[in-house]
Amino acid sequence: MRYPSDHKAEIAQRIVSIAALRFRAEGLAQVGIANLMADLGLTHGGFYAHFGSKEELVAAACGEALRQQNDRWRQLLAQAPAGEGLAAVTDAYLNIEHRDFPDSGCALAALAGELARQGAPVRGRIAGEVGQLTATLAQARAQDGKEGDALLDLALMVGCLALARLVNDADRSRQLLESARARLTDK
Incomplete structure (x- = not known):
């Protein structure tokens, strides 16, 4: 059969998308290739x-998750009223929903410790995406003066x-998230 x-x-792309969700939800070490592929209805060897x-x-997977996050930040920045770009980005990032759903959230907050122990190819890709996220935040600051x-x-x-996810209270x-938003936007 021809595809x-x-x-x-x-x-x-399906493998990358599901892996990005599973890595953020479960951790890098807990996600096995055989189980990941089975979840997709594919064979281990097909990987x-x-x-x-x-x-x-x-x-x-982690690079793509961070690229998508940066795309969302850039959209927020483009749609924000003058002087409110950084607040739009921080409000979207530092909130209860993001805290409660790490599988669809920031790969850095969910996996920074594990990613730091990966080999140079992973760290290099993540460092490149961190550079892009940083550039977007710098742009938000500049636009806001x-x-x-x-x-x-x-x-x-x-x-x-990451700490807001860890705190039992x-x-x-919530106060941690609010304090960070206030500190970042000088409000």
Whole structure:
């Protein structure tokens, strides 16, 4: 049976999308290739038609998740009223819904510790995406006429979200998110 010319690319994209969700929800080590492929109705051996290793998939899946996050930030920035770009981005990132649904949220907040222990190809891809996220935050600051260090802004956002997920007290968790938003936007 002949498949359309874009069939292989579509399958690879499905693998990347589901892996990105599962990695953020369960962690890198907990997601096995055999189970991931079975969830997609594909064979374990079929994985290697698309990726050379799990490490290659981690780089693709986490990199894609961060690229999509940056795309959302850029859309928010484009739609925000003058002087409100950084607030739009931080409000979308530092909120209860994002805290409660790590599988569809930031790969950095969910996986930073694990990603830091990956090989150079994964860390390189993630570093490139971090650079893009940082550039978007710098653009938001510039559009709002605010000085600041965008990489430090990103670190505060990621760290705060990770801690808000860890804190057992719902009020304290919410306060962390609110305090970080206020600190970032000088409100």
